[in-house]
Amino acid sequence: MNNALDIKNLLFKWNKKDGFSLKIKNLSIKRNKKVIMFGQSGSGKSTLLNLISGILSPVSGTIIIKDTITNNLSSNKKDLFRANNIGVIFQQFNILDYISPINNIMLPCFFTNFKKKNKKFFYNRAFNLATKLDLKRNILLQKNSSQLSVGQKQRIAIIRAVINKPFLIVADEPTSALDNKNKVNFLDLLVNICDTEKITLLMVSHDTSLKKYFDSYITLEKIVQK
Amino acid sequence: MKILINLAFQSLFSRKATVFLTVISLTVSIVLFLSIDTLRLGAKKSFFGNVKSGDLILGSRSGEIQLLLYSLFQIGNPTNNISWESYKEISKKTEIAWIVPISLGDSHKQFRVMGTTKEYFQKYSYRKGQKLQYQFGTHFQNTFDVVIGSDVAKMLNYQLDDSIIIAHGIASQSLHDEFPFKVKGILQKTGTSVDKLVLVSLEALEAIHKDWKAGSKIPIKGVNNKKNFKEQDLIPKEITAAIIKLKSPITIFKIQREINDYEYEPLQAIIPGIVLTKLWQIVSVTENIMLTISAMVIVSALIGLIAILYSTLNNRRREMALLRIVGASPRTIFSLLLLEALIISFLSILFSIILTQLLNFFLFPILDYKYGIYLENSFLLLKDFYFFVIVLFTAVIVSIFPALQAYKNSINDGM
Numbered sequence: 001m002n003n004a005l006d007i008k009n010l011l012f013k014w015n016k017k018d019g020f021s022l023k024i025k026n027l028s029i030k031r032n033k034k035v036i037m038f039g040q041s042g043s044g045k046s047t048l049l050n051l052i053s054g055i056l057s058p059v060s061g062t063i064i065i066k067d068t069i070t071n072n073l074s075s076n077k078k079d080l081f082r083a084n085n086i087g088v089i090f091q092q093f094n095i096l097d098y099i100s101p102i103n104n105i106m107l108p109c110f111f112t113n114f115k116k117k118n119k120k121f122f123y124n125r126a127f128n129l130a131t132k133l134d135l136k137r138n139i140l141l142q143k144n145s146s147q148l149s150v151g152q153k154q155r156i157a158i159i160r161a162v163i164n165k166p167f168l169i170v171a172d173e174p175t176s177a178l179d180n181k182n183k184v185n186f187l188d189l190l191v192n193i194c195d196t197e198k199i200t201l202l203m204v205s206h207d208t209s210l211k212k213y214f215d216s217y218i219t220l221e222k223i224v225q226k
Numbered sequence: 227m228k229i230l231i232n233l234a235f236q237s238l239f240s241r242k243a244t245v246f247l248t249v250i251s252l253t254v255s256i257v258l259f260l261s262i263d264t265l266r267l268g269a270k271k272s273f274f275g276n277v278k279s280g281d282l283i284l285g286s287r288s289g290e291i292q293l294l295l296y297s298l299f300q301i302g303n304p305t306n307n308i309s310w311e312s313y314k315e316i317s318k319k320t321e322i323a324w325i326v327p328i329s330l331g332d333s334h335k336q337f338r339v340m341g342t343t344k345e346y347f348q349k350y351s352y353r354k355g356q357k358l359q360y361q362f363g364t365h366f367q368n369t370f371d372v373v374i375g376s377d378v379a380k381m382l383n384y385q386l387d388d389s390i391i392i393a394h395g396i397a398s399q400s401l402h403d404e405f406p407f408k409v410k411g412i413l414q415k416t417g418t419s420v421d422k423l424v425l426v427s428l429e430a431l432e433a434i435h436k437d438w439k440a441g442s443k444i445p446i447k448g449v450n451n452k453k454n455f456k457e458q459d460l461i462p463k464e465i466t467a468a469i470i471k472l473k474s475p476i477t478i479f480k481i482q483r484e485i486n487d488y489e490y491e492p493l494q495a496i497i498p499g500i501v502l503t504k505l506w507q508i509v510s511v512t513e514n515i516m517l518t519i520s521a522m523v524i525v526s527a528l529i530g531l532i533a534i535l536y537s538t539l540n541n542r543r544r545e546m547a548l549l550r551i552v553g554a555s556p557r558t559i560f561s562l563l564l565l566e567a568l569i570i571s572f573l574s575i576l577f578s579i580i581l582t583q584l585l586n587f588f589l590f591p592i593l594d595y596k597y598g599i600y601l602e603n604s605f606l607l608l609k610d611f612y613f614f615v616i617v618l619f620t621a622v623i624v625s626i627f628p629a630l631q632a633y634k635n636s637i638n639d640g641m
Contacts, residue, residue, distance in 0.1 A: 083553025
């Protein structure tokens with residue numbers, strides 16, 4: 001199992017969007033590598049990440065993650081597989097304001113094997129990761145997350161993506177709305193934690209200046225078949 | 227499940243203003259329904275509580291509902307009286323356990339005066355066989371003693387040994403002022419029409435009407451004054467009706483037929499329970515309309531609940547997308563929406579129980595005091611729990627639509 005992700009002969013069509021389709025003959029990402037994918041707006045970057053994470057299903061082709069053909073899994077198994085193996089970071093970090101930061105972090109655990117015996121382990125892991133990312137315990141234990149700063153939200157989003165020890169992290173333009181200082185901070189933290197936790201990272205962006213943080217890059221337009 | 231419940235609670239709390247208004251609107255509609263139902267049942271209980279005493283009501287031939295209303299509820303006026311001879315004749319029947327005569331026609335400050343015998347106080351029973359009890363005093367000992375119901379005492383502020391004057395007729399200005407009565411007893415509250423009665427002996431009624439012919443006073447010199455009525459024959463000539471209790475209920479129809487076929491005078495006997503049921507069937511149209519209106523209010527509040535859930539769906543698309551990404555299935559999203567509707571309904575039910583009990587505690591005495599509507603202060607009945615289950619069930623059913631929309635969104639929405 002050299003590759004973390006293998007995509008073969010993928011075809012996806014939007015029912016509602018007339019004419020939009022995504023065809024990828026072949027795409028592989030090696031294990032423990034950090035890859036950035038560039039593409040124009042509307043080229044299908046987010047659609048591809050949704051296909052990889054199992055939110056969307058292709059018309060044909062195969063998506064293999066951790067030796068599992070994920071698009072053949074039933075809906076429930078797909079959801080469980082995603083929660084156990086794929087960490088996701090959104091553009092807006094998507095923190096639920098009405099729950100505490102610690103519960104935001106624990107969300108992926110809630111929908112997986114969050115048995116009582118694991119509970120302590122996951123909470124400890126969350127607090128340890130937070131310490132590594134310079135987030136104090138009392139911040140995680142706030143009643144809700146509405147008062148968090150952008151920097152704190154970034155770090156919480158990273159911890160949430162890695163809390164379940166995922167095999168793969170997909171990040172959808174997480175730096176697009178950040179200023180330069182925050183962008184650098186965020187990427188340093190993300191890359192560092194992926195290295196430490198041995199997690200494969202696939203991030204999409206249209207900012208080519210970010211290449212230096214990654215092992216390799218892909219241009220979506222080059223792998224998409226017309 | 228615990229996690230979903232926590233999420234639902236916290237999500238609802240984050241939208242507390244709209245959720246609060248939804249809960250309030252549902253609470254008010256549930257309270258309205260419960261109150262109308264309580265009033266309906268209370269009124270029914272109060273009415274049926276009056277008919278516990280006898281098996282038959284004897285009266286002159288007229289409408290059976292009319293006889294029931296004037297004899298037991300003192301509503302309306304009797305069309306005719308029955309003669310004392312006929313009453314005595316019928317009371318000789320061996321199947322009769324007891325018979326109590328009543329005589330109506332006079333009033334005291336808008337309260338009805340009812341002539342009867344001492345047996346009335348022993349035999350009259352209401353709801354669950356309760357007997358009349360005295361707050362103060364006892365039944366009449368002398369001819370011009372009077373026993374008053376609790377409402378009469380309360381409204382007119384009467385006490386024992388107070389003197390009262392009876393007026394001739396229902397709304398007449400003519401007073402029997404030469405015959406003052408003395409309050410000998412004040413009855414305890416019964417929640418029946420007895421509370422509004424001024425009870426005198428048949429002999430007293432006969433005595434005060436000696437000088438009256440065809441509704442007018444014709445004084446006969448030296449005959450009628452308080453000093454000499456002992457010398458007169460005070461056996462009544464007529465009574466309005468009589469309450470009959472039979473030794474065995476099996477003989478009800480036999481005695482009823484015999485009275486209806488009584489050849490010397492046009493009489494009728496009615497079975498009060500049956501007549502009241504007939505009357506209630508007429509009234510029930512109104513009560514059904516009221517119940518339907520209050521049920522519609524609940525439906526409109528539940529539609530408000532769907533509107534709230536629908537209106538927030540678009541704002542919550544990112545929230546749902548996040549939950550999907552972290553592993554929640556579309557079914558979980560569906561369940562979350564249903565759970566929110568359930569929590570809103572459950573809270574509404576909880577608040578409505580508290581509010582209803584508070585209303586019972588504070589409003590029932592006012593209804594009783596001001597309007598004479600006596601309602602028992604009972605906690606929730608089994609039927610109320612069925613009603614709550616129906617509300618919860620309906621809330622879940624109507625919430626399926628926004629929940630399905632959230633389910634569809636969560637399948638289509640990605641990052």
